[in-house]
Amino acid sequence: MKNNYLGIILFVIKLTLGITFIYASYHKIADPAQFAKIIYGYAIFPELSINILAITIPFVELIAGFSLILGVFPRSALLIINGFLLIFILMIGFNLLRGHEFDCGCFVFSNRPHALSNIYLLIRDFLLLISGIYLLKKTTAS
Amino acid sequence: MTQKDIKGILFLFLFALPTAFFFNWFSPFGIALVGQWEISKGTVNAISKTDSVNSLIEINNPEIIKQIVQKKEKIIIDVRSRDYYDQGHLPSALSFPLIDFDDYIHQLLNSINRQSAILVYCASFECTDSHIFADRLKDLNFNDVKVFSGGFRQWQEMGFEIEKNEK
Numbered sequence: 001m002k003n004n005y006l007g008i009i010l011f012v013i014k015l016t017l018g019i020t021f022i023y024a025s026y027h028k029i030a031d032p033a034q035f036a037k038i039i040y041g042y043a044i045f046p047e048l049s050i051n052i053l054a055i056t057i058p059f060v061e062l063i064a065g066f067s068l069i070l071g072v073f074p075r076s077a078l079l080i081i082n083g084f085l086l087i088f089i090l091m092i093g094f095n096l097l098r099g100h101e102f103d104c105g106c107f108v109f110s111n112r113p114h115a116l117s118n119i120y121l122l123i124r125d126f127l128l129l130i131s132g133i134y135l136l137k138k139t140t141a142s
Numbered sequence: 143m144t145q146k147d148i149k150g151i152l153f154l155f156l157f158a159l160p161t162a163f164f165f166n167w168f169s170p171f172g173i174a175l176v177g178q179w180e181i182s183k184g185t186v187n188a189i190s191k192t193d194s195v196n197s198l199i200e201i202n203n204p205e206i207i208k209q210i211v212q213k214k215e216k217i218i219i220d221v222r223s224r225d226y227y228d229q230g231h232l233p234s235a236l237s238f239p240l241i242d243f244d245d246y247i248h249q250l251l252n253s254i255n256r257q258s259a260i261l262v263y264c265a266s267f268e269c270t271d272s273h274i275f276a277d278r279l280k281d282l283n284f285n286d287v288k289v290f291s292g293g294f295r296q297w298q299e300m301g302f303e304i305e306k307n308e309k
Contacts, residue, residue, distance in 0.1 A: 056159055
């Protein structure tokens with residue numbers, strides 16, 4: 001019985017992480033220019049790398065999400081997902097600490113971050129990362 | 143981390159990266175491999191296939207803009223939201239928020255001649271609303287439309303005169 005519950009919990013975590021990453025990649029793939037501007041807004045990455053990151057990150061997220069759900073290299077997919085979550089947490093945390101907020105004041109630019117939404121993102125990513133680490137521990141390397 | 147994990151990571155990346163570049167190449171929303179992220183060169187943007195940013199119509203020198211404003215050489219249009227406009231705008235600038243473009247188009251056409259020299263600005267180098275607005279004016283056969291790429295933020299940072307609408 002206990003194993004059944006554990007199985008359900010692990011399945012839910014797997015689905016949550018996978019779907020979150022697939023969903024997150026969708027808007028970025030649909031509008032890479034806007035995603036590039038968000039990356040620029042973090043003011044962390046070199047200018048030459050911004051577009052390359054905007055092009056590639058969403059597809060790595062998408063494929064890692066599908067790979068986790070479908071069980072193709074699930075541990076590798078989890079390692080990628082956890083790695084991304086850790087990077088997101090560090091980036092958001094770093095910008096919160098130095099008080100950097102990016103607001104271009106544009107009508108077309110809908111993702112206008114504010115401290116509150118950044119804190120929400122930070123908490124969400126932290127919870128996802130904890131779940132991801134737990135799932136990784138429970139996913140045996142065969 | 144086992145050897146299989148590492149192989150899996152490599153496999154997923156090797157699958158994802160070419161797919162990403164391939165998709166970007168053929169996507170109507172694709173972007174260039176290197177964007178324009180230097181504010182010294184004007185409005186920053188990813189340089190996408192759907193971009194309305196046209197560096198040829200930009201004026202990237204606030205001193206020139208100051209002269210234009212002082213000599214009233216062009217009709218100046220602020221395309222930010224009305225709230226931002228009320229808090230502060232360039233002297234004698236008209237407010238035509240991009241978001242209300244379709245609602246105010248007749249008012250705009252009544253108040254501005256198509257032969258008029260127009261200068262459009264929005265919030266900052268990071269904002270492309272002024273370019274989108276300029277693009278729409280061009281579609282309406284306005285021929286002399288320029289964009290102040292630094293926008294209101296640069297004007298403010300230069301310490302130039304600002305008009306406010308007191309409520």
